[in-house]
Amino acid sequence: MVPASKYITPEGARRMQEELHRLWHVERPQVTQAVAAAAAQGDRSENAEYTYGKKRLHEILRRVRFLRKRLEGMTIVEDLTPGARRDPGRVYFGAWVELMDERGERRWHRIVGPDEFDLAEGYLSMDSPLGRALLRRALDEEIVVELPAGPRRLTIVAIRYGTRP
Numbered sequence: 001m002v003p004a005s006k007y008i009t010p011e012g013a014r015r016m017q018e019e020l021h022r023l024w025h026v027e028r029p030q031v032t033q034a035v036a037a038a039a040a041q042g043d044r045s046e047n048a049e050y051t052y053g054k055k056r057l058h059e060i061l062r063r064v065r066f067l068r069k070r071l072e073g074m075t076i077v078e079d080l081t082p083g084a085r086r087d088p089g090r091v092y093f094g095a096w097v098e099l100m101d102e103r104g105e106r107r108w109h110r111i112v113g114p115d116e117f118d119l120a121e122g123y124l125s126m127d128s129p130l131g132r133a134l135l136r137r138a139l140d141e142e143i144v145v146e147l148p149a150g151p152r153r154l155t156i157v158a159i160r161y162g163t164r165p
Contacts, residue, residue, distance in 0.1 A: 004113075004114040004115070004127055005113055005114055005126055005127050006073050006074050006075055006113075007074070007075050007077055007093050007113045007126065008074050008075070008076055008077070008112075008113040008115055008116060009076070009077060009094055009112055009113070009116060010076055010077075010078060011116070012112060012113060012115060012116030013071070013074060013076045015116065016067055016070070016071055016115060016116075017071065019063075019067060020064060020067040020068065020071070023060050023063060023064050023067075024064055027060055028057070028060050028061070028064070031053055031056050031057045031060060032057065034049065034053050035049075035050060035053035035054055035057060037049075038050035038053055070115060074113075074115075077093050077094055087138075088159065088161060089138055089139045089159060090136055090137065090138050090139075090159070091111060091134045091135055091136065091137050091138075091156065091159055092111070092135065092136070093111055093112075093113075093126060093135075094110070094111060094112070094161060095110070095111050095159055095160065095161055096108055096109070096110050096158075096159070096160040096161070096162075096164065096165050097109050097110075097111065097134055097156055097158070097159055097160075098156070098157045098158035098159075098160075098165070099154045099155065099156060099157065100154065100155045100157045101152065101153070101154055102152075102153055106157065107122070108122050108164075108165055109122050109123070109124040109130070109134075110122055110123050110124060110164070111124055111126050111131055111134060111135065112124065112125065112126065113125070113126060114126070114127045122164075129145055129146065129147070130145050130154075133145050134156070137156055138156070139156055139157075139158070139159055140155065140156060140157070141155070141156050142154070142155045142156075143155075143156070
């Protein structure tokens, strides 16, 4: 398995740090307290609250380990403004790209890191087939992406950096 890219937008990093904080400082103490209270009731083998609490505690700790390890090596791409790019007419990380398909339908996508593509509608992981095909491409350039349903031809009709179009 190819490791995921280590780039993230400031919004994505903030979201991951907030999740880590919430899990470690809010949920973990609550679940730990609930497990301790359930354990104090006696027989743990037939105590569903204890069993499910321990399971949830393991899930929280597993997610905390993942988030800490993932955030540790992240590169936060701070400046996503048009003037910061070498060529604002090319697609780089953080770009909003408007694509037009063969039927003339248009759709905006934002190229983001693999940890944040589910953050909002239209976010696209740079590691996805479409994301890889778009990177470093220019305005009005045509790309062909292999999808399970077959190849799809798309044209880049607009590139924008900064706020959502």
